[in-house]
Every structure is written in structure tokens, then in C-alpha cells.
Amino acid sequence: MIEVAGLCKNYGDIVAVREVTFQAxxxxxxxxxGPNGAGKSTTLGCISGLxxxxxxxxxxxxxxxxxxxxxxxxxxxxVPQEVSLYEDLSARENLSFWGAAYGLxxxxxxxxxxxxxxxxxxxxxxxxxxxxxxxGMKRRLNLGCxxxxxxxxxxxxxxxxGVDAQSRRRLLDLVRNEARNGACxxxxxxxxxxxxxxxxxxAIIDHGRIIVQGTLAELHRIVGExxxxxxxxxxxxxxARAALQDRNGVEIVQLTADxxxxxVAGASHRLAELFAALAAAGCEIRETTLTQPSLESLFIKLxxxxxxx
Amino acid sequence: MYLLCAGMQKDLxxxxxDPVALMFWLALPLGIGIAITLATGGAAGPKPIARxxxxxxxxxxxxxxxxxxxxxxxxxxxxxxxERAEGRRRLDRGEGTALLILAKGFGEAVLxxxxxxxxxxxxxxxRILPQMVEELLQVLRQAVFYLHRxxxxxxxxxxxxxxxxRVFSDADIARISIAxxxxxxxxxxxxxxxxxxxxxxxxxxxxTQANISxxxxxxxxxxxxxxxxxxxxxxxxxxxxQGTLRRWTIAPGGxxxxxxxKLVSAAVLIFAVSLIILSIGMAxxxxxxxxxxxxxxxxxxxxxxxLSLMQFMQLYASSQRAGAILATCLVFPLMILGGSMFPxxxxxxxxxxxxxxxxNGWALELLKDILLGRSDPTDWSAGFAGMALLSVxxxxxxxxxxxxxxxx
Ligand SMILES: Nc1ncnc2c1ncn2[C@@H]1O[C@H](COP(=O)(O)OP(=O)(O)O)[C@@H](O)[C@H]1O
Ligand SMILES: [Mg+2]
Numbered sequence: 001m002i003e004v005a006g007l008c009k010n011y012g013d014i015v016a017v018r019e020v021t022f023q024a025x026x027x028x029x030x031x032x033x034g035p036n037g038a039g040k041s042t043t044l045g046c047i048s049g050l051x052x053x054x055x056x057x058x059x060x061x062x063x064x065x066x067x068x069x070x071x072x073x074x075x076x077x078x079v080p081q082e083v084s085l086y087e088d089l090s091a092r093e094n095l096s097f098w099g100a101a102y103g104l105x106x107x108x109x110x111x112x113x114x115x116x117x118x119x120x121x122x123x124x125x126x127x128x129x130x131x132x133x134x135x136g137m138k139r140r141l142n143l144g145c146x147x148x149x150x151x152x153x154x155x156x157x158x159x160x161x162g163v164d165a166q167s168r169r170r171l172l173d174l175v176r177n178e179a180r181n182g183a184c185x186x187x188x189x190x191x192x193x194x195x196x197x198x199x200x201x202x203a204i205i206d207h208g209r210i211i212v213q214g215t216l217a218e219l220h221r222i223v224g225e226x227x228x229x230x231x232x233x234x235x236x237x238x239x240a241r242a243a244l245q246d247r248n249g250v251e252i253v254q255l256t257a258d259x260x261x262x263x264v265a266g267a268s269h270r271l272a273e274l275f276a277a278l279a280a281a282g283c284e285i286r287e288t289t290l291t292q293p294s295l296e297s298l299f300i301k302l303x304x305x306x307x308x309x
Numbered sequence: 310m311y312l313l314c315a316g317m318q319k320d321l322x323x324x325x326x327d328p329v330a331l332m333f334w335l336a337l338p339l340g341i342g343i344a345i346t347l348a349t350g351g352a353a354g355p356k357p358i359a360r361x362x363x364x365x366x367x368x369x370x371x372x373x374x375x376x377x378x379x380x381x382x383x384x385x386x387x388x389x390x391x392e393r394a395e396g397r398r399r400l401d402r403g404e405g406t407a408l409l410i411l412a413k414g415f416g417e418a419v420l421x422x423x424x425x426x427x428x429x430x431x432x433x434x435x436r437i438l439p440q441m442v443e444e445l446l447q448v449l450r451q452a453v454f455y456l457h458r459x460x461x462x463x464x465x466x467x468x469x470x471x472x473x474x475r476v477f478s479d480a481d482i483a484r485i486s487i488a489x490x491x492x493x494x495x496x497x498x499x500x501x502x503x504x505x506x507x508x509x510x511x512x513x514x515x516x517t518q519a520n521i522s523x524x525x526x527x528x529x530x531x532x533x534x535x536x537x538x539x540x541x542x543x544x545x546x547x548x549x550x551q552g553t554l555r556r557w558t559i560a561p562g563g564x565x566x567x568x569x570x571k572l573v574s575a576a577v578l579i580f581a582v583s584l585i586i587l588s589i590g591m592a593x594x595x596x597x598x599x600x601x602x603x604x605x606x607x608x609x610x611x612x613x614x615x616l617s618l619m620q621f622m623q624l625y626a627s628s629q630r631a632g633a634i635l636a637t638c639l640v641f642p643l644m645i646l647g648g649s650m651f652p653x654x655x656x657x658x659x660x661x662x663x664x665x666x667x668x669n670g671w672a673l674e675l676l677k678d679i680l681l682g683r684s685d686p687t688d689w690s691a692g693f694a695g696m697a698l699l700s701v702x703x704x705x706x707x708x709x710x711x712x713x714x715x716x717x
Contacts, residue, residue: 045716047557049558049559050555050558050712050715050716051716068564069561069563071679073559073561074561075559076559078556078559080552080555080556082552083551083552083557084551084552084553084555085551085552085553086319086323086551086553087327087551088323088327089319089322089323093319093322096315097315097316097318097319098556100311100312100314100315100316101315101316101556101560101567102311102560102561103311103312103561104311105311105315145556165389220381
């Protein structure tokens with residue numbers, strides 16, 4: 001339903017998105033996982049029509065977003081990263097307006113607004129101006145405004161940033177429900193747990209590039225059994241490398257003068273051995289972190305850094 | 310179409326939820342109108358005359374000239390020669406504006422440029438008129454000063470030879486009349502703001518004659534329109550800052566329908582404010598109401614033109630604050646130049662010429678003609694076409710710019 005092929009977007013000299021290619025299907029939640037500045041919002045902007053792509057193609061339900069703008073956009077529901085609501089209007093008025101903006105009217109609009117107020121849990125506050133809402137309520141309404149016209153493709157840009165646990169639950173349930181009802185959902189986040197919990201298929205993006213993509217199961221297979229072991233301290237690169245090479249099940253992910261990352265099978269059983277080897281190589285260790293197999297460890301393995309750096 | 314209705318509903322709701330701005334747009338012109346009406350004693354009230362009691366103990370040519378100057382200053386002063394004691398008494402009873410005493414030796418002192426105290430007693434119950442007497446005297450004092458710089462020797466010779474004498478050669482008289490003429494001209498400019506309030510000269514033309522505060526009605530309305538345009542153009546920044554402009558941009562029809570809805574909503578507000586101001590103003594000045602529809606239409610279209618121009622300008626400001634400052638920097642000079650503060654008729658010629666070229670000055674002139682029933686259908690139909698064209702052009706440029714504006 002969404003086809004992105006060779007998408008590039010430059011801001012002057014800055015390359016925000018390079019050669020991004022993926023497809024997302026109906027009834028699927030496709031996750032775009034990456035740290036801040038990875039290019040998630042830019043990718044979404046190119047799909048929604050907010051940004052003109054520098055190169056590549058984007059199709060929504062077969063309609064090119066640049067050439068068949070109207071047809072492509074009519075099927076899209078977009079939840080921007082920043083809350084985008086009329087602060088001095090009520091929740092009901094906001095929903096009615098955005099519904100009308102996508103062609104709904106009359107009783108259909110009224111019923112749909114009523115429905116959305118129900119599923120977002122805002123029914124009892126529907127007459128209040130939005131500026132009195134909490135962050136979580138605004139986020140729910142922000143999502144609601146994109147749902148009024150029953151879009152077949154839903155683009156969500158970090159919709160749970162800065163919301164309380166309860167609102168977050170509710171938001172994730174809503175998203176899941178949309179997918180179950182047949183929508184194609186593209187969901188960006190920098191929360192690994194959220195991606196793991198929610199998404200059927202995932203692409204990990206960093207520096208504007210997709211570094212890996214697949215179903216959750218496929219990605220876990222790539223992660224393998226290895227833990228990620230991170231040491232901070234002082235390292236003599238050559239001696240450390242010599243000491244660790246040829247050690248069974250140990251792989252150096254990253255090695256600098258003050259940090260070392262290893263991918264190790266069953267790391268918790270091998271700590272003593274590794275400490276000893278590193279000490280013998282003249283390394284000084286101040287801090288150790290062990291990350292069990294997860295998307296986080298996959299990200300570290302692929303980029304040599306943590307997701308939330 | 311549904312979008313247009315929904316957009317209007319949304320914008321009107323939002324505008325009306327800011328009643329302070331709305332009150333300001335209404336209260337400002339009405340307040341100024343009332344102030345002017347009070348200051349001029351009403352449209353039908355008597356023409357204000359400063360009754361000046363004059364004690365002439367000097368009896369020289371110079372004092373005669375001074376009296377003449379007061380008599381000729383726009384017909385504002387009614388000069389009444391009195392004795393010192395009588396003048397004092399009558400002023401105390403509040404009968405006059407001021408009592409001016411030209412003591413003996415005044416003329417001589419003026420000619421010789423010697424310091425001399427003029428005694429001026431003003432009526433504390435009147436405000437503007439006594440002040441005018443004072444200002445007129447100030448101007449004359451300056452005139453004397455310049456006269457001395459120009460022809461000081463001759464004047465001193467005059468004083469030395471024939472001080473107090475009433476015999477002057479023709480050449481003397483000629484010189485002095487030139488000086489008086491210049492003084493009178495200076496006076497016109499100097500007295501400009503108060504003179505505006507006193508302006509009663511009937512205007513040429515076939516329609517209704519304009520009286521004093523009538524001249525202010527279109528100016529006040531235009532001022533209100535400028536303020537409305539300024540306030541409403543800020544809304545594009547609100548849309549941007551709360552992120553709704555991004556949603557406009559990615560809607561199937563793009564931002565155009567949203568912008569049209571906003572302009573139409575603004576037009577409704579401009580229409581409403583114009584209707585109130587024009588109805589009150591026209592009723593007060595006894596203007597026939599069959600001129601109202603055209604005046605109203607003209608006012609609304611002018612307001613829309615200002616709004617679309619200012620809105621376009623807002624898109625190039627670096628921030629909402631910068632936009633607001635920019636708009637203010639534009640509105641005030643336009644208001645002053647375009648005849649909203651002082652009628653164009655009272656401006657120096659070059660300023661009036663510039664003023665007529667400002668959008669609001671131009672709109673004002675035609676509105677005045679419409680109100681006075683001397684407008685020409687070819688004039689205003691061409692005007693409407695011009696304004697509509699400009700508004701559409703500005704709005705199309707605005708739509709083109711909105712996607713960029715919304716993202717950054
Ligand atoms: N308007 C812009 N002008 C210049 N650079 C931008 C602009 N918007 C985003 N960028 C840059 O593009 C990159 C990707 O940004 P973005 O897509 O917002 O990342 P994400 O949403 O993943 O946090 C970042 O390096 C960011 O600094
Ligand atoms: Mg982002």
C-alpha cells in the first residue's frame with residue numbers, strides 16, 4: 001500500500017534521507033525505528049506530501065504522491081510529530097473540521113466524530129477548548145484528527161512522545177485496532193520497546209539510511225544469541241585486539257581509545273575470562289554494561305552506538 | 310464546498326473567541342469619532358470662535374498689523390477692542406477666550422527688536438482656543454525674528470526715525486505686507502492640527518457638502534480596516550505555530566481552500582465592523598442610506614485587499630514577533646500618510662500626493678466620494694476590479710508560499 005523506492009531528500013548540503021526503499025502492506029504496522037535525526041520525519045514528510053522528494057518515488061495505494069497528489073493524499077491519515085490542533089477550539093470542533101477537510105459532512109461526519117471521541121476517550125471533555133487538555137489528551141486528539149476520514153494508510157510520527165503510561169496504552173491500542181481493521185500503518189519511533197511490541201515489520205534507520213529491515217522474527221534471527229558487552233575505560237587498541245582475537249564466540253563491534261563493544265554469546269558466563277584477558281593487555285576498565293539480545297543490541301551491532309545516544 | 314463552510318465556521322469561531330481584538334477594532338474608530346465630535350462641538354454645532362478681547366494701548370502700526378493677523382487667521386478669532394478693566398471683567402465672567410494687552414511701546418519694541426512683555430490672559434475653562442491664541446502669538450514672534458534677520462536695519466531705522474508714528478512710505482508698507490503674507494502662510498501650516506478641527510469650508514462638487522467630523526468618518530473607518538488587516542494577518546502565524554498549517558498543506562486540496570475560507574471569514578468580520586461604523590457615522594452626519602451598500606462593499610473589499618497584502622508580507626517575516634513588528638511599522642505610516650490621522654486635504658501638497666498613492670489613501674478618497682454621492686461608477690468599478698485583482702494575486706502568491714512557510 002505504501003511503496004517507497006530510492007527515496008532521497010537533501011536540505012542543501014545535508015542529506016537527510018538517502019536511498020530509502022521499503023513497502024508496507026495493509027493490515028500491517030510497519031515500524032521505522034531510529035535515533036533522533038535519523039530521517040524518520042523527513043521520510044514521512046515525503047510520503048505525506050509535505051516535502052518534495054529530491055529523488056525516488058513514493059506511491060500510496062498505487063498513486064504517485066507527486067504526480068497524483070489528490071488521489072494519494074485522500075487515502076492518507078497523518079499524525080504529525082508535533083501536536084497540530086486548533087488550541088482555542090474544542091475537541092469536537094477540531095475533529096469536525098479535519099473531517100470536513102477530507103470531504104466528510106452531514107450525519108456521517110457527526111457520527112464519525114462521535115465515534116472518534118469515544119475511542120480516544122475524550123467524549124466527556126469534547127466541548128472544552130483544547131488548550132486546557134493535558135499532553136496525553138492532545139496526543140490522542142492529534143491521532144483522532146487523522147482517523148476521522150477513515151484513511152486506508154496511516155502515517156504516525158512518534159505519536160507517544162511525552163505522554164503518560166495510560167495515554168500511551170490507549171494510543172497503541174488505537175493503532176493496533178486500525179491495522180486490524182485493514183489500515184496500513186507506518187509508525188516511526190525511537191523507542192525500541194514500542195517497536196518490538198507494536199510492529200509486524202521493521203526498518204531500522206540511521207543517518208538517513210535503512211540499515212536493516214524485516215519482520216520482527218527475521219530481525220531477531222539476525223541479532224542471534226549474542227549479548228552486547230560494553231566496556232568504558234582506557235584501551236590500547238592493538239593489544240586489546242590481539243588479546244580478544246581468536247576467542248570463541250567473541251566479536252569486536254567497536255574499539256576506540258576509551259570504549260570497547262563486543263558481541264559475545266553467553267556473555268554473563270564469560271565476564272571473568274574477558275576481564276582477565278583485557279587486564280593482561282594493559283586495558284583499564286571503569287564501567288561495564290551488558291545488553292541482552294534485542295533490537296537495541298542489533299542496533300548497536302550494526303551502528304556501533306546506542307539508540308539513544 | 311463543505312470544506313469552505315467548515316473552514317469559515319472554524320475561523321469565525323476562532324476570531325470570535327478573541328473578543329478583545331474585536332472590541333478593539335470597533336471601539337477604536339467609535340472612540341476617535343466621539344472624541345472628534347466632542348472636540349468640534351458636533352457636526353451641527355456652532356463653529357467655534359475664539360473671542361479675543363484686545364486692549365490696544367500701543368496704537369502703532371505694528372499693533373494694527375497684529376490685530377489684523379488675528380482677524381484674518383482663518384476666521385477663527387473674533388477680535389473685540391476693549392478697555393483694560395472691562396476686558397478683565399468680561400474674561401472673568403467667562404465671556405471670551407483670552408485677553409491680550411498691547412501695552413504702550415509694543416510697536417517700537419518690535420521694530421527695534423527689544424525685549425517686550427505681552428500680557429495674555431486666557432480663559433481656563435476653554436482649552437483649545439486659548440492655546441491657539443498663544444500659538445498664533447508664538448508664530449508672530451518668530452515672524453518678527455525672521456523679519457529682523459531679513460530686514461533688520463530697515464526696521465530699526467523705522468523705529469529710530471518714526472517710532473509710534475503712523476506715517477509710512479509705500480515701500481515700507483509693501484515690505485511689511487510681504488512679511489505678513491508670509492506669516493499668514495506659516496500660520497496655516499503651524500496651526501495645522503487645530504485647524505483641522507476647525508475646518509468648515511464647503512467643498513466643491515455636486516454631492517453632499519463635507520463638514521468637519523464628516524471628513525474623519527472615512528479616515529477612521531480605513532484606520533480600523535488597517536488595524537483589522539494587521540490583526541487578522543497575524544493568524545497565519547498562529548496556524549503555523551500550532552502546526553495546523555502543515556495539515557493544510559498535506560490535505561488533498563492543498564492549502565488553497567483553507568486560505569479562501571479564512572479570507573471569506575475575515576471579510577465577514579470586516580463587513581460587520583464596517584456596517585456598524587458606517588451606519589453610526591452616516592446616521593450621525595445625516596448621509597442618505599442608499600449610499601450605504603456601495604460604501605460597505607467598498608470598505609469590505611478594501612479591508613480584504615489590505616489583509617491579503619499584509620498576510621503575504623507575514624510569510625516573509627522571520628518570526629511571529631518580527632511579523633507583528635513589520636505589520637505595525639507598515640500600518641502607522643500608512644495610516645498617517647493615507648489620511649486617517651489628518652485629512653488629505655489638510656496635508657502639504659507633496660504629502661497628500663504620496664498619501665493618495667497608498668492603498669488606504671486611495672481607498673479613502675473613493676470612499677469619501679461614495680459617501681458624499683459624487684462617485685463615478687467608472688471610478689469605483691475600475692477600483693473594485695483593481696483591488697480584486699491585487700487581492701487575488703497576493704493570495705495566490707501566499708498559497709504558493711505556504712508549504713515552505715509551514716515547514717520551516
Ligand atoms: N528543514 C530542515 N533543514 C535542514 N535540515 C533539516 C531540516 N529538517 C530536518 N533536517 C535534518 O535532517 C535530518 C533528519 O531529520 P528528521 O527527519 O527530522 O529526523 P528524525 O525525525 O528521525 O528525528 C536531521 O539531521 C535534521 O537535522
Ligand atoms: Mg522526527
